[in-house]
Amino acid sequence: MYKQHFGFTELPFSIVPNSRFLYQSPRHKEAILRLTAGLGEGGGFAMLTGEVGTGKTTVARAMLNALDNNVHAGLILNPTFSNLELLEAICDEFGLEYQADSSLKQLNHVIHEFLLSNHANGIQTLLVIDEAQHLSAEVLEQLRLLTNLETESQKLLKVLLIGQPELQHKLKMPQLRQLAQRITGRYHLLPLEASETANYIRFRLELAGGDKQLFSAKALKLIAQQTSGIPRLINLVCDAALKHAYGLGENPPNFSSVQAACYEVMSFQANFQPAKSHSAKPVYLTYAAAAVIGALLAVGSYLYTPRLIEPAMAEWGELNYPAQPAEVIEKEVFPEFLTQQLSLASDFEAGVGDLYKVWGFKPSMLDKLCLQENEGAFRCESLSGDIQTLRAANTPVLLTLEHEGVISFAVLYRLNHQVAQLLIGDKNIELPLARLDQLWNGEYHRIWRRYWQQTLKVGMSGETIALLDDRLSQVLGQPNSSNNVYDQALQDKVKAFQRWQGLTVDGIAGKKTLQRLEEVAQVDAPTLQMAEGI
16 A cells, blocks of 8 residues: 555565565575585485574575576475375475375385486475474474485485474474484574664665665664564564555654554564553553563473473472462552552563463463464463453463552462462462452453364374373263374264364364363363462
8 A cells, every 4th residue: 555655666574475585684694505505415404493483484485496407396384294194295295196095105105206206317306394393293203204215425305394493392302313313404593683674674675666764763773672673573563664654644654653563563463452541651562572582592492392391390499389478468458568569560571470480380581472373382361351250260360450550460379259369579469359359450361281283183193192182081081092093083072072162063173172172171280279268
């Protein structure tokens, strides 16, 4: 809508990966050089990792566009495969014919014949798999076996894995040590620095036929700060700023339009609800932007899978709950101490961090943002309800409180019919429910353990399937199966669970089914219950 207004020949800030718009920062150049070298003579695997939106897919497309004519490349996006489905997808990508009911052995034979034919014709075969963190350990091992075909000097199939930081830690699993040893080139893509962010924006403006000085230096600095240099967020903010400016007839965009765009995009990214106030101006979500950089360094061994996470970090000690006794607040008067403590608990991320603490888990900065799209070991969700809702769920939550116009966050970790025990900042405070009702309007955040990262269906096998059967058997009161295969018996359990929960009954463990099962089968979750009168 604003293309003609600003004189662009095309939209400069589309989030669709386009190698033509790849800004060659020093780190992007280094990534391409290192991965290309890793896939050179003799190499079998290379790996590119980075946070969401840092430009991994764009880098990969630029590499593919620069390949020599003697390289036959295939690209697989968003894989959620079983072993059989992986081989079928590879055949489909390279246009190889196979029977619909082909076995693993038959598909392997088809692919090996293809690789040998390419090699005989002087052609190197390259397979690029995007979002590879979604591949199970069993499928990654199948991929390694596929690369066993080799000459004395090189692999006949070379593989580039692209994924989020979880992929790095998945490859540290004992069963994947052989695959990890075959990775001859790896690079972790970090966000752009402030100066690079400004150059990135100017580069895209000029490439789209516009004025590269369209944004002021002050605006560029704000965008760099708010987005922490993540290209996808930069694109979203710049696009929103241009839309705001177009709607107001501005050319160039005013700083206020850039501010509004930063608030709009970053508040959405962090799932943040600003304080409702008629007198105060909106508070911009600076914590979200600042936290993303920390997340790039903090996302580590805590992010892959609940089975690999120890139930309680040594730093938190053996107890999940705060150890010191709660200070009791009477309901007749509102004490100055409580007012002061609430004013010290205005940091949303710190509150989410305290909630994780109650679970005995040390969160990364990304966990603390409570992002819907975060693929860590926990899910985080913003909800509303009343005290009975919380009592029925019976797990600790983060409450959004308000007193004298100040928004605060407190972890509710104990509850009976008279009082609630809260962790407010660094203090444990016991409030009568009548007092809590004065502070809480019903908004809260909850977390729960994530057990599955992909849709599960008949024919799949492995550890995730065994866990699915275990959790379903537990909640349905049925015996466990003796295997780890998604067979007819497991499908029947899924259908029974779906009927019980009022979901679509299709026997496929999709996103809604798995999320509901995760909610009702939290076997190691802390509870709110405490004895009456305590």
